[in-house]
Amino acid sequence: VLATGAAGSTQPGQGAAFSLILGIGDDAAVVRAPDGRVVATSDMLIEGTHFRREWSAARDIGHKAAARNLADIAAMGALPTALLVCFAGPGETSVDWVLDLARGIAEECATAGAAVAGGDTSYAQAIMVSATALGDLAGRDPVTRSGARPGDVIAVAGSLGAAAAGLALLAAGPSAGPLPADVRAELIGAHRRPKPPYPAGAQAAALGATSMIDVSDGLVADLGHLAAASGVRMEVASRRLAAEPLCPVTSLRAAAEALGRTGWRDWPASGGDDHALAATFRRAVVLPERWAVIGEVTDGGGVVIDGSPWTAGTAEASGGWEHFRS
Amino acid sequence: VLATGAAGSTQPGQGAAFSLILGIGDDAAVVRAPDGRVVATSDMLIEGTHFRREWSAARDIGHKAAARNLADIAAMGALPTALLVCFAGPGETSVDWVLDLARGIAEECATAGAAVAGGDTSYAQAIMVSATALGDLAGRDPVTRSGARPGDVIAVAGSLGAAAAGLALLAAGPSAGPLPADVRAELIGAHRRPKPPYPAGAQAAALGATSMIDVSDGLVADLGHLAAASGVRMEVASRRLAAEPLCPVTSLRAAAEALGRTGWRDWPASGGDDHALAATFRRAVVLPERWAVIGEVTDGGGVVIDGSPWTAGTAEASGGWEHFRS
Numbered sequence: 001v002l003a004t005g006a007a008g009s010t011q012p013g014q015g016a017a018f019s020l021i022l023g024i025g026d027d028a029a030v031v032r033a034p035d036g037r038v039v040a041t042s043d044m045l046i047e048g049t050h051f052r053r054e055w056s057a058a059r060d061i062g063h064k065a066a067a068r069n070l071a072d073i074a075a076m077g078a079l080p081t082a083l084l085v086c087f088a089g090p091g092e093t094s095v096d097w098v099l100d101l102a103r104g105i106a107e108e109c110a111t112a113g114a115a116v117a118g119g120d121t122s123y124a125q126a127i128m129v130s131a132t133a134l135g136d137l138a139g140r141d142p143v144t145r146s147g148a149r150p151g152d153v154i155a156v157a158g159s160l161g162a163a164a165a166g167l168a169l170l171a172a173g174p175s176a177g178p179l180p181a182d183v184r185a186e187l188i189g190a191h192r193r194p195k196p197p198y199p200a201g202a203q204a205a206a207l208g209a210t211s212m213i214d215v216s217d218g219l220v221a222d223l224g225h226l227a228a229a230s231g232v233r234m235e236v237a238s239r240r241l242a243a244e245p246l247c248p249v250t251s252l253r254a255a256a257e258a259l260g261r262t263g264w265r266d267w268p269a270s271g272g273d274d275h276a277l278a279a280t281f282r283r284a285v286v287l288p289e290r291w292a293v294i295g296e297v298t299d300g301g302g303v304v305i306d307g308s309p310w311t312a313g314t315a316e317a318s319g320g321w322e323h324f325r326s
Numbered sequence: 327v328l329a330t331g332a333a334g335s336t337q338p339g340q341g342a343a344f345s346l347i348l349g350i351g352d353d354a355a356v357v358r359a360p361d362g363r364v365v366a367t368s369d370m371l372i373e374g375t376h377f378r379r380e381w382s383a384a385r386d387i388g389h390k391a392a393a394r395n396l397a398d399i400a401a402m403g404a405l406p407t408a409l410l411v412c413f414a415g416p417g418e419t420s421v422d423w424v425l426d427l428a429r430g431i432a433e434e435c436a437t438a439g440a441a442v443a444g445g446d447t448s449y450a451q452a453i454m455v456s457a458t459a460l461g462d463l464a465g466r467d468p469v470t471r472s473g474a475r476p477g478d479v480i481a482v483a484g485s486l487g488a489a490a491a492g493l494a495l496l497a498a499g500p501s502a503g504p505l506p507a508d509v510r511a512e513l514i515g516a517h518r519r520p521k522p523p524y525p526a527g528a529q530a531a532a533l534g535a536t537s538m539i540d541v542s543d544g545l546v547a548d549l550g551h552l553a554a555a556s557g558v559r560m561e562v563a564s565r566r567l568a569a570e571p572l573c574p575v576t577s578l579r580a581a582a583e584a585l586g587r588t589g590w591r592d593w594p595a596s597g598g599d600d601h602a603l604a605a606t607f608r609r610a611v612v613l614p615e616r617w618a619v620i621g622e623v624t625d626g627g628g629v630v631i632d633g634s635p636w637t638a639g640t641a642e643a644s645g646g647w648e649h650f651r652s
Contacts, residue, residue: 043448
């Protein structure tokens with residue numbers, strides 16, 4: 001007999017084996033939700049739209065499909081508990097390819113502490129992976145997008161810019177100039193397998209983060225979502241954003257040179273897919289080292305970098321902050 | 327401030343408004359899980375594989391995408407609480423089509439008592455809807471596939487056969503013979519919008535159902551899943567299976583005649599997509615009227631109808647029970 005999990009009687013964050021009461025093989029899975037609520041999010045990876053099989057191995061795609069969803073759980077301040085995955089692909093997809101995909105999904109879930117709890121497989125002309133992640137708030141309120149207040153600091157955990165640079169290198173193919181192999185591997189690896197800072201989400205919640213978001217559309221776009229939901233302005237300082245270790249400046253500079261780009265600052269500001277976490281905190285909070293402060297919340301609206309309004313993707317075209325430093 | 331839902335302090339089954347603590351618009355939703363566990367299941371509907379736009383309207387597809395998942399929650403003995411939906415389609419898909427899809431999803435969720443809690447939209451060459459349903463066990467153990475025991479009775483709630491007949495009519499198109507309009511509408515409607523008996527799932531759990539499954543692969547195939555998981559044989563009596571109101575015999579007979587088929591009994595036995603619930607109960611349980619007893623569990627393995635082994639889809643070809651009565 002499966003015991004009912006009474007709220008408060010269990011410790012969250014005990015890992016996948018703890019989360020899963022009933023796994024794959026029945027009509028549905030049963031996952032522990034210790035505090036009486038469950039955090040849930042879904043999204044898709046579609047061949048041609050989100051990935052190309054010639055640029056990412058099946059295992060990478062599995063990692064990314066899981067990471068995208070698990071990072072959204074962390075961005076609520078929750079601990080990932082489980083992932084359900086739907087896979088569809090052409091009949092000629094090899095079994096090895098699908099097994100590698102499943103291995104990538106399982107590895108990423110293990111990293112995040114979540115169990116693979118179920119899913120579905122089907123036929124489709126293009127490969128499609130959709131996933132739903134579940135998480136536990138461990139008794140805390142969810143950290144939404146709407147709680148940032150003037151006077152808060154803006155901080156980021158994880159890394160910014162490498163995934164976008166890696167994608168640019170893949171897109172350039174042989175037309176890119178020479179680049180040290182380790183730099184190339186670092187940047188392309190960041191595109192193929194983002195590394196969301198999962199534990200930073202619950203950590204931020206415990207520190208009283210006032211708002212938080214998974215950076216997937218690009219930092220400026222996602223700070224824009226916080227600004228809009230909270231009714232505030234986000235003021236970012238470029239010298240803090242474009243700084244190691246948050247941003248791999250040396251590698252990005254080398255990649256920009258190899259690609260013949262005039263600058264590299266667009267990558268940390270507007271590149272998505274690194275899956276960093278951006279959050280706001282009261283100024284008095286002493287932040288752990290993994291949270292890099294990049295600016296502050298003020299009255300107003302939108303996102304500014306070094307005092308100038310900034311729209312993602314236009315840095316080079318508009319003569320924005322890209323031109324002030326290099 | 328959003329209060330933590332303490333297990334036991336809340337009443338499940340209070341509907342969608344109760345279930346949803348935080349809805350669409352943030353990185354993830356927060357859904358109440360009153361008893362400290364959450365039931366979760368995912369599956370997909372893909373154009374060309376699961377539906378055709380010329381046979382089903384967007385609203386129907388929305389109903390079906392939701393129903394497939396919500397029925398799996400009911401099949402665990404749980405109350406549906408929330409649904410997350412991922413939609414992908416070609417760029418030329420009209421906004422009206424997508425809004426109708428969303429309307430169908432919302433209507434089906436309302437029927438089941440679940441909230442639409444989130445999702446994702448993207449581009450793909452074919453239309454694809456994947457969904458994840460969540461549910462609450464209300465303090466009871468999940469009803470799995472593995473608890474059927476010799477001596478139990480087999481019972482079905484819902485309806486069997488109409489959806490398969492409706493699909494056959496759509497596939498035949500103008501080549502089908504005349505059929506009363508109301509019969510045609512009944513059968514095609516059952517294919518387009520299955521009506522899972524959602525409350526019967528939690529009812530079965532409360533009655534101590536020993537095993538349960540959502541009938542989606544066809545009754546015999548799905549009873550076969552119960553038989554395999556439980557290590558028992560499922561013995562079905564055709565006179566109980568092929569009987570009103572469980573099976574719309576008169577309508578199926580008329581459709582078979584219109585289609586020039588030699589029989590109609592294959593539809594209730596092997597047609598999927600009606601999303602009835604099949605369950606086993608101890609013989610002493612007094613079943614409510616909505617649960618129609620169709621047979622009994624015995625020692626052995628597999629599924630037999632009127633004492634003969636039966637494989638889904640072979641009734642007409644193999645001279646099975648289809649030939650004994652008509």
